Amino acid sequence: MRGKTVVITGATSGIGLVAAAQLAAMGARLVLVARDKTRGEAALTRLRSLNPDVAHSIHYADLSRLAEMKRVAAEIAAAEPRIDVLINNAGALFATRHVTEDGLELTFALNHMSYFVLTQGLHGRMIASAPARIVNTSSDAHKGKQIDFNDLQSANNYKGFQVYGRSKLCNILYTNELARNLAGTGVTANCLHPGFVDTRFGDESGGLLSLGVRIAKTFAISQEKGAATIVYLDSSDEVAQATGGYYYKCKKATPTKQARDDDAAKRLWQESERLAGIKS
Numbered sequence: 001m002r003g004k005t006v007v008i009t010g011a012t013s014g015i016g017l018v019a020a021a022q023l024a025a026m027g028a029r030l031v032l033v034a035r036d037k038t039r040g041e042a043a044l045t046r047l048r049s050l051n052p053d054v055a056h057s058i059h060y061a062d063l064s065r066l067a068e069m070k071r072v073a074a075e076i077a078a079a080e081p082r083i084d085v086l087i088n089n090a091g092a093l094f095a096t097r098h099v100t101e102d103g104l105e106l107t108f109a110l111n112h113m114s115y116f117v118l119t120q121g122l123h124g125r126m127i128a129s130a131p132a133r134i135v136n137t138s139s140d141a142h143k144g145k146q147i148d149f150n151d152l153q154s155a156n157n158y159k160g161f162q163v164y165g166r167s168k169l170c171n172i173l174y175t176n177e178l179a180r181n182l183a184g185t186g187v188t189a190n191c192l193h194p195g196f197v198d199t200r201f202g203d204e205s206g207g208l209l210s211l212g213v214r215i216a217k218t219f220a221i222s223q224e225k226g227a228a229t230i231v232y233l234d235s236s237d238e239v240a241q242a243t244g245g246y247y248y249k250c251k252k253a254t255p256t257k258q259a260r261d262d263d264a265a266k267r268l269w270q271e272s273e274r275l276a277g278i279k280s
């Protein structure tokens with residue numbers, strides 16, 4: 001990874017932080033996108049200690065707000081002459097429904113729209129830097145879920161884990177459509193399930209959901225194991241050409257039928273463009 005620039009979201013904690021640290025130790029230069037100054041500076045200090053010869057950097061943005069997603073993408077595109085890897089990884093689960101200033105349901109905004117908007121803002125740089133890779137953190141929580149295009153903002157009958165699972169289904173559908181759109185450019189797009197990992201995930205969800213996740217974490221795997229598939233997709237020669245795949249434990253896996261629905265993927269892309277107010 002020496003000489004490579006890696007942009008990553010959600011690297012102030014959990015599997016994103018471990019993946020960033022491992023990539024820095026492999027020689028990569030990291031560009032972090034974070035919302036919290038204290039955790040951001042702590043992550044940067046850790047990366048600098050692992051690879052002091054490289055000028056890692058950080059940009060601050062709340063990735064649940066469209067204006068912030070667009071601003072940070074424009075800032076990074078202006079600052080970085082080349083981007084070799086983009087890792088969309090920031091995400092969360094919310095027990096109760098919140099609506100952002102853009103009128104979007106918070107889980108959908110953070111877990112799906114931030115992947116879409118950041119990638120749309122940076123893919124031009126990545127095509128110019130090809131070969132390049134986009135890696136999206138999804139989840140097996142997509143299983144048993146389906147997208148309701150009549151209620152993308154989950155206004156009806158909000159259930160935290162259902163809505164979270166749908167956002168992770170969006171990650172797979174989006175990755176598939178992205179891979180199709182990027183075919184022939186030298187930029188690949190893949191997504192992954194990290195496993196059930198002992199991170200801060202769920203700690204701030206609220207209510208019984210936080211308690212449930214905390215209890216379930218007794219059976220969770222380590223952050224190192226959870227980060228392994230992210231690092232594999234970013235760096236392994238084995239997947240240098242692979243695109244449009246869903247991976248678990250560094251192997252290709254098969255997501256559900258709903259996640260392989262090409263019409264739903266196209267429709268989600270169109271809806272995302274409309275909601276973000278961008279045209280690709």
Ligand SMILES: NC(=O)c1ccc[n+]([C@@H]2O[C@H](COP(=O)([O-])OP(=O)(O)OC[C@H]3O[C@@H](n4cnc5c(N)ncnc54)[C@H](OP(=O)(O)O)[C@@H]3O)[C@@H](O)[C@H]2O)c1
Pocket residue numbers: 009010011012013014015016033034035036039061062063064089090091092110137138139140193194195196197198199200201202
């Ligand atoms: N843990 C699991 O079992 C599991 C399983 C499947 C998939 N995943 C996925 O893995 C990814 C990483 O989660 P994790 O388990 O490592 O959890 P985590 O420790 O809670 O990390 C989440 C990261 O997302 C960032 N983030 C949250 N809201 C944000 C916002 N509004 N703007 C910018 N950044 C924001 C957090 O920043 P702060 O440090 O500021 O909070 C943190 O860096 C998520 O996409 C999650 O859905 C996790």
